[in-house]
Amino acid sequence: MTWMLPDPMLTAPVPDPELPPGCAAEPKWDGYRAQLARWADGRVLLRSRQGTDMTTAFPEIREAALEQLPGDTGLDGELVVWEGERLAFERLQQRLVRRRGAGGLAAARTWPAHLVVFDVLHLEGTDLTTWPYVRRRTTLEALFADTPLTAPFTLCPSTTDPATARDWLTWTSAGLEGLCFKRLSQPYRPGARTWGKYKVRVTTEAIVGAVTGPPAAPRTLLLGRYDDTGRLRYTGRTVALARTATAALADALEPATGRHPWTGRTFTAGWGSRDVLDATLVHPQLVVEVAVDVARDGAGRWRHPVRLHRPRPDLPARAVPPFNE
CATH class of the missing domain: 2.40.50.140 (Nucleic acid-binding proteins)
Known part of the structure; x- marks a missing residue:
């Protein structure tokens, strides 16, 4: 293992839902923050914001990483479970309880999870954390389009259009908690609370x-x-x-x-x-x-x-x- 996932970049609350100049907006989903690493030697790690290893609790994410991700690649995103027409946070909690062996596999069949990916931190051995957000975002979109990445991976929407960001705030019944604001020129700063988060x-x-x-x-x-x-x-x-x-x-x-x-x-x-x-x-x-x-x-x-x-x-x-x- 020649590289490690960085600590997650964090958010700070903001009072205004309007998209600031020079920023992109992303939906904030009702799920678990998760980072995913897939090393060239076949090892996979899915971990929470606090560093908890969740790999065995979500076997479908591990298998998809082995099948779809290039070696030595790291992603940042949000684990979610859909139930009916909404995101069901309680199902994620139940998935973590039934995290090993037959219980984990049965839970994956009953409540399959998706990883909504909003950042790429490492790609085929290259550290991307020093790149500005706009360059990482372009690289992430290309990864989804060219590899391609499919379910259970989902590309998180991103926009620089204030009207689109405002429209996303109408999705709360489906499980959207608010918006994240990310400066286009900013690198990925591990542990720093420099992304903005507006909660509805x-x-x-x-x-x-x-x-x-x-x-x-x-x-x-x-x-x-x-x-x-x-x-x-x-x-x-x-x-x-x-x-x-x-x-x-x-x-x-x-x-x-x-x-x-x-x-x-x-x-x-x-x-x-x-x-x-x-x-x-x-x-x-x-x-x-x-x-x-x-x-x-x-x-x-x-x-x-x-x-x-x-x-x-x-x-x-x-x-x-x-x-x-």
Whole structure:
């Protein structure tokens, strides 16, 4: 093995969805960031952003690399699984659980993955990381066209047209999280957060069913929505509240008395932590408006932190959209 994959180049959040001058835009997919290396001696490595070896969990990607990629080639992209007409992040999680042997092969048949490739880092022994993005992109497009690369490899779209980039933001129902912005003249800088990432966020309503901290001074809100059977379903938790928000909520939250839809339930901190929260149930009557992104887990909950926008004491619980909408 004469070369190694570089650390992945990373993104930093940006508040504006407009394509900056001198940049290209790419869709940001709801998947796992992944780098793929195929060495001339036949070895293949598929690894996560954190460096976890995922090769055995995705045997179809390994086989395609051996069959289609030139030797000593490295790619950067996003692992995704399609289910119906949307990307199913939860299937990727299940693929990693069933990562070895017969379980991995069965999962590959049930939920086949694609690698949406957005960069080429090494090609037939040549290090391309010092090349500007626009040159690497031209080389990547030629690799797909001339080799050619086919499924499970997919070429990520790229555009310098602001109108096209804006149009991509309408794809959120299919699993697009937002846009990545990449400067045309920039080389691949391992570990640097110099790509921009705009995440689509929307405001919507939910019901406060519990809090962390005392109801008179809540630290975070645990949110729910009713499903079509009338059951209050947990849908996510806010980030830590600002002091002004805490004061505005204090008089509107009543500790639960008697039976509550979440009586006996425990809640974990989430966002990668399994720590159990010390939560206090409150009467599920207060509606709040929250800002969320489009990513959800397999249970239909918001997968990323939720931000409180404002209380909506003027709205009854029946005005809140149903669970999973």
